[in-house]
Amino acid sequence: MASLTIASKANQASTLPVLLVAQYAKEKDPNASIEFAFSDVEELLEVKEAVVIFKSANAPGEPLYKDVIHTVMQEYPKLQGKHDSIVREWIDRANGFIPTDFKSVEGPLLELDSHLTLRSFMVGYSLTPADLAVWGAIRGNKVAYAAVKKGAMLNATRWFKFIEETNPWTAPAVQSLNAHAQERRVAKSKEGANYDIALPDTDKGVVTRFPPEPSGYLHIGHAKAALLNDYFAHEMYKGTLICRFDDTNPSKEKEEFQDAIVEDLALMGIKPDKTSYTSDYFQELHDQCVKVLKDGKAYADDTERETMQHERMHGIASKRRDATVEENLARFEEMKKGNEEGVRWCIRAKMSVDNPNKAMRDPVIYRCNPQAHHRTGEKWKIYPTYDFACPIVDSMEGITHALRTIEYRDRNPQYNWMLDALNLRKVHIWDFARMNFIRTLLSKRKLTKFVDSGHVWGWDDPRFPTIRGIRRRGMTIDALREFILKQGPSRNIVNLDWTLFWATNKKYIDPIAPRHTAVAKENAVTATVKGARVAPFTEDKPKHGKNPELGTKKVAYSPEILIDQADAQAFAEDEEITLMNWGNAIVRKITHSLNPLHRSLVTGLELELHLQGDVKKTKQKITWLATAGQELIPVELVDFDFLITKDKLEEEDNVDDFLTEKTEFRTEALADGNVAALGEGEIIQFERKGYFKCDRAFKHGEKAVFFCIPTGKVNAGK
Numbered sequence: 001m002a003s004l005t006i007a008s009k010a011n012q013a014s015t016l017p018v019l020l021v022a023q024y025a026k027e028k029d030p031n032a033s034i035e036f037a038f039s040d041v042e043e044l045l046e047v048k049e050a051v052v053i054f055k056s057a058n059a060p061g062e063p064l065y066k067d068v069i070h071t072v073m074q075e076y077p078k079l080q081g082k083h084d085s086i087v088r089e090w091i092d093r094a095n096g097f098i099p100t101d102f103k104s105v106e107g108p109l110l111e112l113d114s115h116l117t118l119r120s121f122m123v124g125y126s127l128t129p130a131d132l133a134v135w136g137a138i139r140g141n142k143v144a145y146a147a148v149k150k151g152a153m154l155n156a157t158r159w160f161k162f163i164e165e166t167n168p169w170t171a172p173a174v175q176s177l178n179a180h181a182q183e184r185r186v187a188k189s190k191e192g193a194n195y196d197i198a199l200p201d202t203d204k205g206v207v208t209r210f211p212p213e214p215s216g217y218l219h220i221g222h223a224k225a226a227l228l229n230d231y232f233a234h235e236m237y238k239g240t241l242i243c244r245f246d247d248t249n250p251s252k253e254k255e256e257f258q259d260a261i262v263e264d265l266a267l268m269g270i271k272p273d274k275t276s277y278t279s280d281y282f283q284e285l286h287d288q289c290v291k292v293l294k295d296g297k298a299y300a301d302d303t304e305r306e307t308m309q310h311e312r313m314h315g316i317a318s319k320r321r322d323a324t325v326e327e328n329l330a331r332f333e334e335m336k337k338g339n340e341e342g343v344r345w346c347i348r349a350k351m352s353v354d355n356p357n358k359a360m361r362d363p364v365i366y367r368c369n370p371q372a373h374h375r376t377g378e379k380w381k382i383y384p385t386y387d388f389a390c391p392i393v394d395s396m397e398g399i400t401h402a403l404r405t406i407e408y409r410d411r412n413p414q415y416n417w418m419l420d421a422l423n424l425r426k427v428h429i430w431d432f433a434r435m436n437f438i439r440t441l442l443s444k445r446k447l448t449k450f451v452d453s454g455h456v457w458g459w460d461d462p463r464f465p466t467i468r469g470i471r472r473r474g475m476t477i478d479a480l481r482e483f484i485l486k487q488g489p490s491r492n493i494v495n496l497d498w499t500l501f502w503a504t505n506k507k508y509i510d511p512i513a514p515r516h517t518a519v520a521k522e523n524a525v526t527a528t529v530k531g532a533r534v535a536p537f538t539e540d541k542p543k544h545g546k547n548p549e550l551g552t553k554k555v556a557y558s559p560e561i562l563i564d565q566a567d568a569q570a571f572a573e574d575e576e577i578t579l580m581n582w583g584n585a586i587v588r589k590i591t592h593s594l595n596p597l598h599r600s601l602v603t604g605l606e607l608e609l610h611l612q613g614d615v616k617k618t619k620q621k622i623t624w625l626a627t628a629g630q631e632l633i634p635v636e637l638v639d640f641d642f643l644i645t646k647d648k649l650e651e652e653d654n655v656d657d658f659l660t661e662k663t664e665f666r667t668e669a670l671a672d673g674n675v676a677a678l679g680e681g682e683i684i685q686f687e688r689k690g691y692f693k694c695d696r697a698f699k700h701g702e703k704a705v706f707f708c709i710p711t712g713k714v715n716a717g718k
Helices: 012-028 068-075 084-097 102-115 129-139 142-150 154-166 170-192 220-236 255-267 278-294 305-314 325-337 386-396 406-421 444-452 467-473 477-487 498-509 565-569 673-677
Strands: 002-007 034-039 052-055 207-210 240-245 274-277 298-301 346-349 364-368 382-384 401-405 428-432 518-520 525-530 537-542 552-557 560-563 576-579 583-592 602-609 633-640 664-671 683-686 690-696 704-709
Touching (some): 012 034, 012 052, 012 068, 012 084, 012 129, 034 170, 052 068, 084 102, 102 142, 129 142, 129 154, 129 170, 220 467, 240 255, 240 278, 255 467, 274 278, 278 298, 278 325, 278 346, 278 386, 298 325, 325 382, 364 386, 386 406, 467 704, 477 498, 498 704, 565 602, 633 673, 683 704
Parallel strands (some): 207 240, 525 602, 633 704
Antiparallel strands (some): 298 346, 518 664, 537 552, 576 583, 583 602
16 A cells, blocks of 8 residues: 655645645545555654655655655556646646745746636646646645635636535545644644643652532533643643542532533543542541541531631631530530431531631531431431542542642642641642633532522523533534633633633534525515526535535525525615525515505515626625425524623622523524434534524424524624
């Protein structure tokens, strides 16, 4: 088998021509076998000119990096023809399109434009490697490509489009080269986030943990914590990641949330090496609590909650602080029974009464809760707090680096106090900034209130910042990972704008979203089309003009079509417009409503086809639907606004004072017949309306529902 290796960092004007000719050899000869490989370098073999290397299957020997296209032509006879000498001349002249400044390529472009006068191909009457070499050099050079796309050189532009449209296999070849460039950009943006934060003692191994509480669904803030722990454990240091469920509060936790977290982590591509539960260590945590009680480093307290808060705030010692070890142990035993006496008490660490850091003022480390636990049942009536359990279990599980959001910074001394008091192995702590977004709530308590009050549909509501919510809205996992990893482990607290988030997503969905058509039902205008065939008919058209791999769709044509009211109102009589996927037409007559209150409303149109018209010269390029030749599919297009009106809520703000009055916007529409086959979760583009995700597929008697996906051009709400 022959092989072609391409330096993916090299100038594409040099590499794309070779890739296209080699691919063409495979297109022409089914027996041709060429293996393609991409190397993330600017040059191969440490030779400046070596941007591609070809290894022949028929003549093994030294790899070739000069005159590779000529070699490929010689290797595969089906690429040869009677005009080979002229073809080879143009292949050599393709080098004139490699420079990236316009002055250098302007001359070759003008020569090309002149040569192509009255020609469809570079040489002869069919496609040759000369076309592919020159086309590839121009396509790979941003400057030359932009010049041709502008259309100033009519012959060159016409030829360029003709080669592209008649050889759809060129698109995947270009895409494969661009994909490697995109991978490099993503990798570079990760590096740009500066992950070199000098974690200590990494030479001894790295074990990180992600400790979610199974009391709700993961939101985008949790996603950052999970991805950072995964990145440091698996990508940067080749260590170990533990997912540990902090299931220490049976009043809030459910197995439903636990299962959802596992599923969401898997969707994000996070594969923990081990999954554990704080409840696995309830006996050990109980024993450690007994130890600090016996050591006089903790005490039992029955002070009422409000009084305790007041005393901690003002540096006042609890009246129970100096109780004896025996008294404290006896009360701990009462707590373990879960009886009326036991629930009055809690255990507090004896750290400080008046430390300036109020997190160090005798925090609660154990509580009594008679409610059954979703994993351990009725076995325990006492449960450790997160601040007590976390450092202990971190140490026991071999965690080397605890990555915590910066809001825990005041509690870091508390974390270290626990380890010192119990003589446990130390754990390194690294703080990073949590990810905040404008007009967005990330407080689990406030999100739960929205769900419980019915203000949203549930935890997967597309207006919610949960992983399930943003995925239901149309965010792809690849885009989510890229965006979060770009933020890096910075300690700078910022309020991010959703437009950046959704703009990242657009890069991923635009190349793969099939194009469809929808017309709003309200005041839709029926237009008669003169010059159209009397009988309706259909034609196969690409689902995506730039991605033939998506296949084709049926486009129906009929003498009567539907047009959006907004488009119809923009027309003038005798104006030439473009009917997308059909051609130009002239507006011959516009009929308006006779109702004096709605005079601007268009009620009918008469169009006359003018297919020889130039689509580039029309101002109005509109979508439309044939009323015959297909079944029009009823759809509902749903857009959303933010749930709250203020960019950042302060602690003293009441959420209810900042609720957005209307957050759903629904439009009834009709879509082309191909939409009937779309399944739930598929992402498409309704041309000129935006990108949408199918939330409910079409069933006869039940319309399909599509959620609008923001693109970053406008705010991420409506």
